[in-house]
Amino acid sequence: MSMLADLVEVVIGVDTHKDTHTAALLDARSGGVLARATVGADPDGYAELVALAGQHSGLRAWALEGSGGYGAGLARHLADAGELVVELDRPVRPARRGGAKSDPIDAERAARDALARTRLAQPKTGPERAALQARLTARRAAVEASATAQRQLHALVITSPEVVRARFRGQSTRLMLATAARLRPTTTADVEVFTCLTVLRDLARRVRFLEAEAAEHEKAIRGIVRSWRPDLLQLTGVGPIVAATVLTAWSHPGRCRNDAAFAMLAGAAPIPASSGKTVRYRLNRSGNRQLNRALHTVVLTRLQRDERTRAYADRRRTQGRTDREIKRCLTRYVARELFRRLENPPHPLDAS
Incomplete structure (x- = not known):
């Protein structure tokens, strides 16, 4: 696969923050910095960055x-404008000598990191994905807050x-919640x-409220x-959550180049850890941990309810x-099946 430097003439690295974005424009052939700019994180600032990039001819990527x-707002703006956007959630950064750090330096590093890449990640897109992400985040927060209140x-x-x-002795958590919700404290007590x-x-009332919100x-x-x-x-094993x-991590067709890339995104692809005559693999602890947890949930469910999965497990144990x-x-x-x-x-006609 070709490097990004072979596909475009200009790369714009952007270091995003809550209120401002800092961009560095690099010549893809020489690596020289063409321009730098810091703009507000709003539509006017996005338009200013696009106008700055337009001053330099040739194909470009962000x-x-x-x-x-x-950077979600800028990513949407660039996608609507038909720009090529590369996702850099965790760019590879060299060690900072003497503690050197600034937004322009980080933006330049992001551009140089993108130039060296052969595997280009696309940002997540789509209104359905964004809606699911918002709902999942809110539900997860409600579930975690409910668990904290129960503890x-x-x-x-x-x-x-x-x-x-004495009122709660021997009760399960659900009975304790019901008992606590019915309490009527009186000021005559200690x-x-x-x-x-x-x-x-x-x-107890907080737990009930949070459970209703999660539902x-x-x-x-x-x-x-x-x-x-x-x-x-x-x-089998795939419920709405x-x-x-899975959908929020996958986002849209083509974001992951193949099922191996999707498995790596999910932290489900083993990582080689061989040395000398020892050939082995270690557990992949990187990737999207929520996606990894979802796949693990499917596996546990199938081991309990799916006959084919249980037969496979018995065969592998032997x-x-x-x-x-x-x-x-x-x-x-x-991971391969879902991808x-x-x-x-x-096709809709195939399902009928």
């Missing part, structure tokens, strides 16, 4: 840091006076008892997935494979 975060409720029950603790009962009731987000996620890619929900996680190794193989298989389904969706 290398953005954080195209899914601070706080357990801890408070343990340290409460016996008159309070100040410590009154405070404990009040806080326990508030925690509402999941309902909306299911609706978006069904309208966008309902075929994913037909796969797993499907949404060959001396451990359960951990079997799950790694299955995770790689699921092929995403890149080649079934």
Whole structure:
């Protein structure tokens, strides 16, 4: 595959921040800096950057840091303008001598990093993907906050006076929440008892509110997935949350060049770690960890409910494979299956 330097004449590296973006324009052939600019992170600033790039003739490409975060607005603006954008979430940066760092330096480094690349990542795009990402983020926050409140409720029950603790003894978490939600503290009680009962009731109500919020987000996620890619929900082990996680990471056809790249994105591709006569692979701990977790969820579900998967696991055990190794193989298989389904969706007439 050709390097980016062989495809374009100008590369614009952009160091993105909340309020400003700093760009460095580099000549792809000589590597020289043609121009630098810092603009506001708003439509006027985006237009100013495009106008600056237009002053230099030839094909050009943009290398953005954080195209899914601070650079999301600029990435959308450039996509609407038909510009070539390369995603650089974590550019390779050389060691800074003497602590040298500045936005122009980082922008120039981003451009040089893009020039050396042969595998160009495209930014995530699409309104459905953006909607799913927002819903998943909000749901995850609600679920985590609910779990935190439940732990706080357990801890408070343990340290409460016996008159309070006795009401919850032997109860499961769900029963504790129901009991706490029905509490009616009275001011005639001891100040410590009154405070404990009040806080326990508030925690239980918070948990219920957060659970209702998470359920509402999941309902909306299911609706978006069904309208966008309902075929994913037909796969064993793939529910609305797993499907949404996969779709937000995949984004659109062509973003990942093949199933191996998708597996690497998911952290499901083993990494060679051989040395001398020892040939081995190590676990890949990089990549999109939410996507990795989604694939792992599919594997666990299939090991419980899918006869073919269980038969495969039994066969591999007879060959001396451990359960951990079997799950790694299955995770790689699921990544390949999902990628092929995403890149080649079934035709509507085939499903009828």
